[in-house]
Amino acid sequence: xxxxxxxxxxxxxxxxxxxxxxxxxxxxxxxxxxxxxxxxxxxxxxxxxxxxxxxxxxxxxxxxxxxxxxxxxxxxxxxxxxxxxxxxxxxxxxxxxxxxxxxxxxxxxxxxxxxxxxxxxxxxxxxxxxxxxxxxxxxxxxxxxxxxxxxxxxxxxxxxxxxxxxxxxxxxxxxxxxxxxxxxxxxxxxxxxxxxxxxxxxxxxxxxxxxxxxxxxxxxxxxxxxxxxxxxxxxxxxxxxxxxxxxxxxxxxxxxxxxxxxxxxxxxxxxxxxxxxxxxxxxxxxxxxxxxxxxxxxxxxxxxxxxxxxxxxxxxxxxxxxxxxxxxxxxxxxxxxxxxxxxxxxxxxxxxxxxxxxxxxxxxxxxxxxxxxxxxxxxxxxxxxxxxx
Amino acid sequence: xxxxxxxxxxxxxxxxxxxxxxxxxxxxxxxxxxxxxxxxxxxxxxxxxxxxxxxxxxxxxxxxxxxxxxxxxxxxxxxxxxxxxxxxxxxxxxxxxxxxxxxxxxxxxxxxxxxxxxxxxxxxxxxxxxxxxxxxxxxxxxxxxxxxxxxxxxxxxxxxxxxxxxxxxxxxxxxxxxxxxxxxxxxxxxxxxxxxxxxxxxxxxxxxxxxxxxxxxxxxxxxxxxxxxxxxxxxxxxxxxxxxxxxxxxxxxxxxxxxxxxxxxxxxxxxxxxxxxxxxxxxxxxxxxxxxxxxxxxxxxxxxxxxxxxxxxxxxxxxxxxxxxxxxxxxxxxxxxxxxxxxxxxxxxxxxxxxxxxxxxxxxxxxxxxxxxxxxxxxxxxxxxxxxxxxxxxxxxx
Numbered sequence: 121x122x123x124x125x126x127x128x129x130x131x132x133x134x135x136x137x138x139x140x141x142x143x144x145x146x147x148x149x150x151x152x153x154x155x156x157x158x159x160x161x162x163x164x165x166x167x168x169x170x171x172x173x174x175x176x177x178x179x180x181x182x183x184x185x186x187x188x189x190x191x192x193x194x195x196x197x198x199x200x201x202x203x204x205x206x207x208x209x210x211x212x213x214x215x216x217x218x219x220x221x222x223x224x225x226x227x228x229x230x231x232x233x234x235x236x237x238x239x240x241x242x243x244x245x246x247x248x249x250x251x252x253x254x255x256x257x258x259x260x261x262x263x264x265x266x267x268x269x270x271x272x273x274x275x276x277x278x279x280x281x282x283x284x285x286x287x288x289x290x291x292x293x294x295x296x297x298x299x300x301x302x303x304x305x306x307x308x309x310x311x312x313x314x315x316x317x318x319x320x321x322x323x324x325x326x327x328x329x330x331x332x333x334x335x336x337x338x339x340x341x342x343x344x345x346x347x348x349x350x351x352x353x354x355x356x357x358x359x360x361x362x363x364x365x366x367x368x369x370x371x372x373x374x375x376x377x378x379x380x381x382x383x384x385x386x387x388x389x390x391x392x393x394x395x396x397x398x399x400x401x402x403x404x405x406x407x408x409x410x411x412x413x414x415x416x417x418x419x420x421x422x423x424x425x426x427x428x429x430x431x432x433x434x435x436x437x438x439x440x441x442x443x444x445x446x447x448x449x450x451x452x453x454x455x456x457x458x459x460x461x462x463x464x465x466x467x468x469x470x471x472x473x474x475x476x477x478x479x480x481x482x483x484x485x486x487x488x489x490x491x492x493x494x495x496x497x498x499x500x501x502x503x504x505x506x507x508x509x
Numbered sequence: 510x511x512x513x514x515x516x517x518x519x520x521x522x523x524x525x526x527x528x529x530x531x532x533x534x535x536x537x538x539x540x541x542x543x544x545x546x547x548x549x550x551x552x553x554x555x556x557x558x559x560x561x562x563x564x565x566x567x568x569x570x571x572x573x574x575x576x577x578x579x580x581x582x583x584x585x586x587x588x589x590x591x592x593x594x595x596x597x598x599x600x601x602x603x604x605x606x607x608x609x610x611x612x613x614x615x616x617x618x619x620x621x622x623x624x625x626x627x628x629x630x631x632x633x634x635x636x637x638x639x640x641x642x643x644x645x646x647x648x649x650x651x652x653x654x655x656x657x658x659x660x661x662x663x664x665x666x667x668x669x670x671x672x673x674x675x676x677x678x679x680x681x682x683x684x685x686x687x688x689x690x691x692x693x694x695x696x697x698x699x700x701x702x703x704x705x706x707x708x709x710x711x712x713x714x715x716x717x718x719x720x721x722x723x724x725x726x727x728x729x730x731x732x733x734x735x736x737x738x739x740x741x742x743x744x745x746x747x748x749x750x751x752x753x754x755x756x757x758x759x760x761x762x763x764x765x766x767x768x769x770x771x772x773x774x775x776x777x778x779x780x781x782x783x784x785x786x787x788x789x790x791x792x793x794x795x796x797x798x799x800x801x802x803x804x805x806x807x808x809x810x811x812x813x814x815x816x817x818x819x820x821x822x823x824x825x826x827x828x829x830x831x832x833x834x835x836x837x838x839x840x841x842x843x844x845x846x847x848x849x850x851x852x853x854x855x856x857x858x859x860x861x862x863x864x865x866x867x868x869x870x871x872x873x874x875x876x877x878x879x880x881x882x883x884x885x886x887x888x889x890x891x892x893x894x895x896x897x898x899x900x901x902x903x904x905x906x907x
Binding site for chain 2: 409414
C-alpha cells in the first residue's frame with residue numbers, strides 16, 4: 121500500500137499532476153462555455169413564449185395537443201387578419217374624416233397584438249410539431265437546447281485528451297529518461313507489481329477524471345439550459361432523428377459517459393504501451409496523439425471512426441446512437457451518406473476487439489518492462505564501453 | 510555551414526522520422542483516396558458515367574470555347590433537358606443508345622460536367638466587366654467626394670477585373686478539391702512538432718547545453734544553425750507532402766487544364782489573383798509553407814523554454830488547436846498562421862486594407878503580419894537561449 125502512495129505522490133507532485141488537473145478542469149469549463157453551439161439562439165430569445173406553449177403540449181403528441189396547436193395557429197392567423205382590417209378601417213376613417221379616437225383603436229387592437237406577440241414562440245413550437253408529426257411514437261415535445269448541447273455533437277474532448285497525455289505519458293517515460301528503470305528492476309517490488317500498480321493507478325485516475333468531466337458537463341448544461349424530461353426517447357432530438365436505438369435521453373447520456381470512460385481507459389493503455397515500447401516521451405506522445413487525431417481529422421466518412429478498433433469512437437460516444445443520414449444535393453450525381461448507423465453486432469465486435477487488444481497490450485507491456493534480456497544487454501554494453509576506455 | 514549539416518544530422522536524419530514520413534505519406538494518400546471517394550462526380554475510374562464524360566470531353570468540348578461547340582452541346586442537351594427537367598417523362602430502362610446507359614444519367618452528366626461549367630466560363634467575362642464598370646462608375650463619385658483611398662481601391666478593382674475572361678473550357682474538378690484539401694498540412698504540423706520539440710529540449714535533457722555554452726560556436730552559431738536547419742526540415746517535408754497531394758489528386762481526378770485561369774473555379778470567382786492554375790498551386794504551397802514556418806517558430810520557442818519534452822509537445826499541439834479555433838470562430842485574420850495554411854478563404858475575395866491612404870491587398874498584409882509574428886518568435890528563442898547560456902555560465906563560476 122505504501123508504494124502505491126509513493127506512486128500517487130510521484131504523479132501528483134513530481135509530475136505536477138496536482139497543477140495540471142485543476143488547470144485542465146478550468147479549461148474544460150471554459151471550453152464548455154465557448155464551444156457550446158448546440159443552443160438554438162432564436163429559442164433562447166423567445167424562451168418565455170416558447171415555454172408558455174410547451175407547457176401545454178409537453179410529452180407525446182395526442183389528438184388534444186394537435187387540435188390545440190391547430191386552433192392556436194388559426195387564432196394567430198385570424199388575429200393578424202383582424203388587426204389588418206382594424207387598421208385599414210382606421211386609416212379609411214382618417215381619409216373620410218370620421219376619425220376613430222386613438223384610445224378606442226388601442227383598446228380594440230390590444231387583444232390581437234397580444235396574440236401576435238407570441239407568434240415567434242409559437243412558430244418554434246409549430247416547427248417542433250412538424251418534426252414530431254412525422255413519427256409521433258418516439259418523438260416527444262420537449263425543451264431541446266440543454267439535451268442538444270449535452271448529446272448532439274461528436275466533438276473530441278481536447279481538455280481530457282491533453283490531461284491524459286500529461287498524466288500518463290510520464291509515468292513510464294520519466295523512469296526511462298532518468299534511467300531509473302534499471303534500478304527499479306533490481307528492486308524487490310519493482311517488477312510485475314510495480315507495472316500493475318502503475319496501470320491500476322492510471323485506471324483509477326482516468327475513471328475518476330472521466331466521471332468528473334461527465335458530471336461537469338451535465339451540471340453545466342443543467343445550470344445553463346436545464347435538462348428536464350430525461351425519460352423522453354432520444355429521437356425527440358433532431359440529431360438522432362433516424363436512430364434505431366430504443367433509449368431515453370438520460371439513459372443515452374449515462375451510456376455515452378460509460379463509453380467515454382471505456383475509451384479513455386483504452387487510450388491510457390495505449391499511451392502506457394507505447395511508452396514502454398519506445399522509451400521516449402516525444403515518440404510516445406506522437407504515436408498516441410496521431411492514433412486519435414488522424415482518424416478524427418482525416419476521415420471524410422465520419423462513421424468509420426466508430427468502426428475502427430481505436431479508442432477514438434468511444435471517446436466521442438454520441439455517434440453510436442445516431443441513425444442513417446443521407447444527404448442529397450443538386451451538385452452531386454448520387455445522394456451521399458452523411459452517417460451510417462452502427463449496428464449492435466458491429467458494436468459488440470468492436471468492444472470485444474478493443475478489450476482483447478487492451479489486454480494484449482497490458483500483457484506485452486508487462487513482459488517487455490520486466491524483460492531481463494534487455495537489461496543484460498545494456499549492462500554488457502556498458503561494460504564494453506568501460507573496457508574500451 | 511558545417512555546423513548546419515551537423516545539426517541536420519543530429520536532429521532530422523533519424524530512422525524513426527523516415528519511417529513516420531513514409532507511414533504518413535501512405536496515410537495521406539489513403540485519405541485523399543477516401544476524400545475522393547466521397548467527393549467526386551467524374552473520376553478516372555472506368556464507370557459508365559466517367560468513360561462517357563471523358564470521351565465527350567477529350568473528343569469534343571475541351572479547349573477553346575467556340576460557337577460550334579456550344580451549338581453542338583446544346584443540340585444534345587436541349588432534348589434531354591426537355592425530357593428530364595420539364596416534362597419529366599424520361600424512361601428509367603437501360604438504353605444502349607445513350608452515353609451513360611440511362612437517359613437521366615446523360616442529362617445529369619451533361620448538366621454537371623459541361624453545361625453549368627461552360628455557362629459559367631462563358632458568362633464570366635460579362636460578370637467581370639460588370640464589376641469593373643461599377644468600379645469605374647464609383648471612381649467619378651469618390652473623386653468628387655474627395656475620398657482618395659476609395660478612389661484608389663476602385664481604380665485597382667477596375668484594372669484587376671477589366672480584362673478578365675475565360676476563353677477555354679477545362680474540367681476543374683481536381684483543382685476544386687485540391688484547393689479544399691487541408692489534411693496534408695495537418696500531417697506536416699504533426700511531423701514538425703515531433704521533430705522540432707527535441708531541437709532545444711534534447712540538449713537540456715542530456716545536459717549538453719552546459720557544454721555547448723562553453724564552446725566556441727556553441728552560442729549564436731549553434732542557435733542559428735538549429736533554427737535554420739529546423740526551417741529547412743519543415744520546407745523539405747512540406748514540399749514532399751504537397752507534391753504527393755498534387756500527384757495523388759491528378760491521379761484520382763485526372764489532370765487537365767493546368768493553364769486554365771484560377772477564376773475559372775466558381776469558388777475563386779472574386780479572387781484578387783490573375784494567375785493560372787499551376788501558378789496558384791505553387792503560390793498556395795509557398796504561402797502554406799510560410800504559415801507552417803510561423804508555427805514552427807512557435808514550437809522552437811516552446812522547445813527553448815522547457816527542460817523536458819512533455820510540456821512543449823502538449824503546448825505546441827494545444828497552440829495549433831487554439832489557432833485553428835480562433836481561425837474558425839473569430840474574424841481575426843492577422844498574425845494567425847492557420848489563415849495562411851488554409852489559405853483559400855484568403856484568396857477568395859478581393860479586399861483591401863487602408864495603409865496610409867493606399868489600398869493594399871488584404872492577403873499581402875496577412876502574410877506580412879504572420880511573417881512578423883514568426884520573426885518575433887525566432888528572436889524570442891534566441892534571447893531565451895542566450896539568457897540560459899549566461900545563467901549556466903554564472904552557475905559554473907559559482
